[in-house]
Amino acid sequence: xxxxxxxxxxxxxxxxxxxxxxxxxxxxxxxxxxxxxxxxxxxxxxxxxxxxxxxxxxxxxxxxxxxxxxxxxxxxxxxxxxxxxxxxxxxxxxxxxxxxxxxxxxxxxxxxxxxxxxxxxxxxxxxxxxxxxxxxxxxxxxxxxxxxxxxxxxxxxxxxxxxxxxxxxxxxxxxxxxxxxxxxxxxxxxxxxxxxxxxxxxxxxxxxxxxxxxxxxxxxxxxxxxxxxxxxxxxxxxxxxxxxxxxxxxxxxxxxxxxxxxxxxxxxxxxxxxxxxx
Amino acid sequence: xxxxxxxxxxxxxxxxxxxxxxxxxxxxxxxxxxxxxxxxxxxxxxxxxxxxxxxxxxxxxxxxxxxxxxxxxxxxxxxxxxxxxxxxxxxxxxxxxxxxxxxxxxxxxxxxxxxxxxxxxxxxxxxxxxxxxxxxxxxxxxxxxxxxxxxxxxxxxxxxxxxxxxxxxxxxxxxxxxxxxxxxxxxxxxxxxxxxxxxxxxxxxxxxxxxxxxxxxxxxxxxxxx
Numbered sequence: 001x002x003x004x005x006x007x008x009x010x011x012x013x014x015x016x017x018x019x020x021x022x023x024x025x026x027x028x029x030x031x032x033x034x035x036x037x038x039x040x041x042x043x044x045x046x047x048x049x050x051x052x053x054x055x056x057x058x059x060x061x062x063x064x065x066x067x068x069x070x071x072x073x074x075x076x077x078x079x080x081x082x083x084x085x086x087x088x089x090x091x092x093x094x095x096x097x098x099x100x101x102x103x104x105x106x107x108x109x110x111x112x113x114x115x116x117x118x119x120x121x122x123x124x125x126x127x128x129x130x131x132x133x134x135x136x137x138x139x140x141x142x143x144x145x146x147x148x149x150x151x152x153x154x155x156x157x158x159x160x161x162x163x164x165x166x167x168x169x170x171x172x173x174x175x176x177x178x179x180x181x182x183x184x185x186x187x188x189x190x191x192x193x194x195x196x197x198x199x200x201x202x203x204x205x206x207x208x209x210x211x212x213x214x215x216x217x218x219x220x221x222x223x224x225x226x227x228x229x230x231x232x233x234x235x236x237x238x239x240x241x242x243x244x245x246x247x248x249x250x251x252x253x254x255x256x257x258x259x260x261x262x263x264x265x266x267x268x269x270x271x272x273x274x275x276x277x278x
Numbered sequence: 279x280x281x282x283x284x285x286x287x288x289x290x291x292x293x294x295x296x297x298x299x300x301x302x303x304x305x306x307x308x309x310x311x312x313x314x315x316x317x318x319x320x321x322x323x324x325x326x327x328x329x330x331x332x333x334x335x336x337x338x339x340x341x342x343x344x345x346x347x348x349x350x351x352x353x354x355x356x357x358x359x360x361x362x363x364x365x366x367x368x369x370x371x372x373x374x375x376x377x378x379x380x381x382x383x384x385x386x387x388x389x390x391x392x393x394x395x396x397x398x399x400x401x402x403x404x405x406x407x408x409x410x411x412x413x414x415x416x417x418x419x420x421x422x423x424x425x426x427x428x429x430x431x432x433x434x435x436x437x438x439x440x441x442x443x444x445x446x447x448x449x450x451x452x453x454x455x456x457x458x459x460x461x462x463x464x465x466x467x468x469x470x471x472x473x474x475x476x477x478x479x480x481x482x483x484x485x486x487x488x489x490x491x492x493x494x495x496x497x498x499x500x501x502x503x504x
Contacts, residue, residue, distance in 0.1 A: 011301065011302060014301050017485075018492075021485070021488060021489055021492055022492055022496070025492065025493065025496055025497075025503045026502075026503060064487060065487075066490060067486045067487055067489055067490025067491075067493070068483065068486045068487075068490075094326050094330055129330060131330055131331045131335060134408070135408075138408075189416060190409075190412045190413070190416045190417075191412065193416075194412065194415055194416045194420065195412065205483050205486075206479040206480070206482040206483035206486065207479060207480050207483040209479055210472070210475055210476045210479055214421055214424075217424055217437070218420050218421055218423070218424035219424070220416065220420055226479065227479065227482050227483055227486060228482065228485075228486040228489070229482070243493070246493075247486065247489045247490075247493065250485075250489045250492075251482065251485055251486065251489060254485045254489075255481075255482070255485070258481060
């Protein structure tokens with residue numbers, strides 16, 4: 001039997017994983033989500049901001065990473081709009097600011113914001129994408145309006161009311177970076193935090209999170225949300241349940257299947273190894 | 279608009295299923311989707327790089343856009359300021375970036391390939407200079423500082439032991455025997471745990487991407503999940 005298990009067709013495993021991912025989407029079960037200290041740090045940083053504070057949201061990802069990062073973006077934006085924090089959007093990835101627009105569109109459709117939808121240049125501005133990777137962050141440390149002379153609509157940045165009085169990072173109260181790779185959180189830590197002493201939290205894809213965790217421990221990063229779990233935690237803390245929470249059940253079911261097959265594979269391996277030695 | 283929305287979603291769903299079908303086996307639909315992906319990506323990035331890099335950062339700033347299309351809705355560039363108003367505009371320095379960019383393209387010609395080494399040398403030099411102090415400050419000093427902590431909790435002990443043993447594992451000037459060998463072995467365990475955590479996160483990330491596509495198929499396309 002164990003030999004059979006070792007020769008199991010990989011497509012059977014794929015099928016089990018697929019079922020584990022699909023079925024929970026149809027179930028109406030809520031899953032307990034434990035809050036990690038790293039995500040709580042983000043929440044604490046946001047909670048300390050006074051109404052009218054300027055929050056810079058850096059969208060450094062593209063559609064492939066949206067399942068993990070878009071729920072974080074939506075939750076943080078909703079919190080900002082609800083608490084009258086002024087949001088400044090930008091991106092070091094070409095599609096990043098477009099993801100921000102999608103997030104805002106979804107917020108405008110939300111029942112909670114239907115009567116009071118976020119208004120451009122009153123609640124938020126989108127500075128768009130700027131080429132130059134880490135050099136853009138370096139430039140923003142000196143002069144944001146010079147680095148982004150116009151917003152994504154073509155308006156001069158100096159004419160935007162949200163941007164009034166903003167020269168560099170010292171006029172930004174909080175930065176939240178959504179990152180899926182390079183350029184992303186590492187570059188923001190290296191240039192914005194360590195060089196210009198900006199206050200930064202980040203939401204990362206799960207692949208990137210282990211690389212960024214050391215910056216949390218060293219205090220260079222004020223909080224980190226990693227992957228879908230981080231998104232679900234953020235949604236829970238901020239009080240806006242969305243796709244992060246919804247997808248967690250599928251994620252957990254799939255993990256159970258993966259762990260099950262790892263255990264089965266190991267048991268089968270050790271059981272047959274003994275027989276082979278004999 | 280409704281038809282357009284449905285059509286684009288149907289197309290996206292078919293392409294998603296086509297790519298995922300590779301898990302079953304290589305097949306013509308997968309090949310078609312892969313070829314489409316490569317072609318569309320190349321086209322998209324070409325257009326994106328032109329409109330988001332070359333045009334605003336080089337042609338507009340130098341004033342080449344206004345020379346080619348005099349009625350374009352852009353501000354005067356450095357060349358117009360220099361020749362019409364007789365003033366020096368610092369944006370004229372972008373001409374060097376343009377020259378370096380053209381030199382980089384010389385790689386396409388076998389006889390002139392050596393020319394591309396100059397802009398490469400420029401990139402390597404400036405990047406090294408930019409990162410030298412930054413990396414040392416952020417990734418060496420700050421991380422080192424965060425491991426000099428009192429051993430008053432299990433967390434702190436794990437961090438200090440893990441760091442020291444991990445470093446010992448990569449110390450090759452002395453044979454890993456005795457205490458050094460034992461510490462290196464502990465370092466190996468810490469490295470294994472790190473790789474395991476990374477692998478776990480990678481699995482989580484890939485699952486999330488698949489969940490995203492499945493949600494698209496069942497919610498956005500088929501409308502079966504609310």
